Amino acid sequence: MAAVVTIKDVAREVGVHPSTVSRALDPARRDRLGEPVVRRVLEAAERLGYRPDVAAASLRSGRSKLVGIVVPDIANPVFSPIISGLERALSARGYALIVADQRPDYAGGNDMVQMLIARRVDGLVLANAALKDGAVERCLQAQIPVVLVNRAEGQARVPSVVSDDMAGITLAVDHLIASGHRRIVHVAGPQSLSTGLLRRRGFVAAMRAAGLDPDEDDIEEAVAFTREAGLPAARALLARRPDATAVVAANDLLALGVYEALREQGRRCPEDVSVIGHNDMPLVDLVSPPLSTVRISHHEMGERTGALLLDLITGTHQGALQIVTSPVLVARGSTQPLEN
Amino acid sequence: MAAVVTIKDVAREVGVHPSTVSRALDPARRDRLGEPVVRRVLEAAERLGYRPDVAAASLRSGRSKLVGIVVPDIANPVFSPIISGLERALSARGYALIVADQRPDYAGGNDMVQMLIARRVDGLVLANAALKDGAVERCLQAQIPVVLVNRAEGQARVPSVVSDDMAGITLAVDHLIASGHRRIVHVAGPQSLSTGLLRRRGFVAAMRAAGLDPDEDDIEEAVAFTREAGLPAARALLARRPDATAVVAANDLLALGVYEALREQGRRCPEDVSVIGHNDMPLVDLVSPPLSTVRISHHEMGERTGALLLDLITGTHQGALQIVTSPVLVARGSTQPLEN
DNA sequence: AGTGTTTGCGCAATCGATTGCACATGAAGC
DNA sequence: GCTTCATGTGCAATCGATTGCGCAAACACT
The missing domain is CATH 3.40.50.2300 (Response regulator)
Structure with missing residues (x-):
């Protein structure tokens, strides 16, 4: 009963050749056939519970x-x-x-x-x-x-x-600038990845567009897009720029690393330093404080x-x-x- | 040049029959062959860049x-x-x-x-x-x-x-009891799922083992394992049991729903009510307060x-x-x- | 040396569907 | 009424690998 139904079984049932069944089953090739045959094949296939064997089809086609x-x-x-x-x-x-x-x-x-x-x-x-x-x-x-x-x-x-990574970072930077921030720094992602590279470029471009001119010291590159990599990067950055009032992270995980670094230093977010991430991962609205970020679908x-x-x-x-x-x-x- | 290499090509190259190549390539059947042939087949396959066609193998075998x-x-x-x-x-x-x-x-x-x-x-x-x-x-x-x-x-x-869902919930309940809690309630998951059912049973069993005897009113079943479902369930439960000092949630998302319900009512966690989840999802260590939970790998x-x-x-x-x-x-x- | 057994490998069928080509039937054209 | 086409379907080869069977050579044994 559990015998597998092949195209031949359907053909025998309907009284046509297997190739006809094959054609009838393919919507693209169906129209080369007569309407009654197609109907009967479809009906028989359904009734017998025919399931095409993908391996066979794949091999041939x-x-x-x-x-x-x-x-x-x-x-x-x-x-x-x-x-x-x-x-x-x-x-x-x-x-x-x-x-x-x-x-x-x-x-x-x-x-x-x-x-x-x-x-x-x-x-x-x-x-x-x-x-x-x-x-x-x-x-x-x-x-x-x-x-x-x-x-x-x-x-x-x-x-x-x-x-649009450049646009996303621009959103983040502009948001901070609109809130009065000027000393803004960036925790960048790995520059071997387009996301890391473009977001960094976007950061620099957006800052310049606002009349600010970030230099090398305002940016620290994390070795990976992880919380673990975000922590040391943030430490280094905050040590170099203790007067920064806002951090733009290249993604949410890095932003969480920034949270940890701030906590270590006894600085509060957002009272002392604002932080913004990128991606809007699940649950980042529940961390403390709820993470501002740039949503990507x-x-x-x-x-x-x-x-x-x-x-x-x-x-x-x-x-x-x-x-x-x-x-x-x-x-x-x-x-x-x-x-x- | 990009012509796909088949088992026949390898056979021709080595000067044996395709079936021999097939056997030589399969570690399980290899030992039926002579060692020199196997070696030559392997070498030729490697050199020609032979890749088995899974569809063909799948069809036949x-x-x-x-x-x-x-x-x-x-x-x-x-x-x-x-x-x-x-x-x-x-x-x-x-x-x-x-x-x-x-x-x-x-x-x-x-x-x-x-x-x-x-x-x-x-x-x-x-x-x-x-x-x-x-x-x-x-x-x-x-x-x-x-x-x-x-x-x-x-x-x-x-x-x-x-x-081990029963054991997991027991861990949670015992932890609360060891901390002095007695009025403990449970936000259960859907009872149509084993996780929901067993954790609920585990809750009742663990409470009884501690000499407490929870009744129906101490448990509220959420319609799904989501934050959204956790909120109304927690509302109902906290309304029925305003004196509860601890909530055991059937999973972390439900626990986060409990957080929201507590916040609505102006009650603090953990000062007023302790909450514990289940699963230890990523990021629940960063929510506020960091969620106590039961880790499942x-x-x-x-x-x-x-x-x-x-x-x-x-x-x-x-x-x-x-x-x-x-x-x-x-x-x-x-x-x-x-x-x- | 002859018989029996093992070992190593070739042969060919087979898995199930697709598809180029051939062919039959009926319609259309002159 | 005969050729010309279009249409619908059958035929058989084919995709690439696997595997039961068979056979020959090599080996063991008395």
Whole structure:
């Protein structure tokens, strides 16, 4: 009873050739057939409980209806909504998603990419691209559609979906300036990542636009986008610039590291120093004080990545290959107008 | 140049039959061959850059080296570490992971399970099982190995990996009792989920063990494991039991809902009321006050789930089919000894 | 030396669906 | 009434790897 139903069973049932069933089941090829046959095939397939064997179809056609995503860390609250949005966009069109976690011990991550290519994925999403990334090369020469998400590449060789990082930081800086702050410093992210680089550039540009001219000492680069990396960076920065009244962090985790550094020094946030993050991760509204930040809709980025990739796979794409989403400012309790 | 290398190419190169190459490449079947042949095949495969076609192998052998997981919400901080741990365990042994997000609009979620079965996954992980779950039926009759994680089923028909919920709640209750609390109430989770049910039972049992006898009014069931559901439940509970000095929440998100309810009523935590959660999600150490909770290692649960499932798939399993991990108490600022 | 057994590898069928091509049927054109 | 086409369906090869079976050579044994 649990015998698996194949296309032949359906063909026998209806009294047609298997190839006819194959065509009837494919909406794109359906119209080459007579309407009554199609109807009978569909009905029989339904009744017998036919499920196409993806492996067989994939072997013959070369298409797997599978998309791979490589992420640095699935559990990172930045990436999980991206995966979620992506999965939503893909499954709506019959594609499934393979998630590969980037092991830190494989520099470049070609390994995961190779694995996914060996699995004959129809497309690939890279959520971990560095500014110059070897994995991108591999995809390019494997002729496989690929979209970068969250982080872009140095040269825009491949499509990407990112937040407007420069604009986001500008939002943060302008918010502080509007509150009267002038001595504003920046905890930057790793400069090997587009997010780290662009946010730093954005910081400098926004400050200049306000007539301020930050120098090297106003910026400290954290080695990673983590709380752990944020703490020493913030310590160093606050030591160099004890008169700073506000800190712009390149992301929320770094901002939390700044919180810790301030606490160590017995300085209060926001009374002594305002702090603003970036991303608006879950729960940052509940930390103390509630973190002001710049909201990026990672879920939406995931969905748009999926849509773009599917268009690329089916060859129906038109429109921009570089999608940029607009961040919005979320002011909470960690920033306040400068007193006096 | 980018021509894909098949097993035939390798065979021709070495001067043996394709079947020999197939055997030489499989460690399990390798020992049936002569050592020099194996060596030459391996060398040639490496040199030519041979990558097995998973679709073809899957079609013929019926094994896909693919495992599916169904989760209620990828972005939920409870599930993402599970996925992460699972992926780690699987990829170490050459399996890839397909993630399917459970749409709320499909009651029972058989749909996702069907999709995964149609993709010929070798095994399935269900992270969303209700106490009586139709999806489990499907897996059972599809004869496909399945492991439940995080939530167990009512009857233990299938293997599962869960935290010891009763023990966890006991930890929480005992911690409060040791701090002098007596009027302790419980915000329970949905009773249709094993986590909700067991934690509630655990609460009652632990209280009784301490010589206290909680009644219905000391417990309020939230409709979901969310902050949003926690708020009204906490409101109702605190209204019924205004003299309560401590609240045990069935998970951290509910505990945060309790925070909000207390704030509404102008009561302070922990001075007026102690609150303890469950799970130790990321960032709950940074909320105000830092949340005392019971730590569950979801990442570890994911890894053990993967190991168990692989054993089941390869038929090499021995040992328990119901794995229970031990939670630990994490006391932070939201609980304090009862004054006076 | 002859028989029996093991070892090592080739042969060919097979998994289930897709697809280029061939062919039959009926309609249309002159 | 015969050629020309269009339309709808069947035929069979094919994708790449796996695997049961069979056979030959090498070895063991009396």
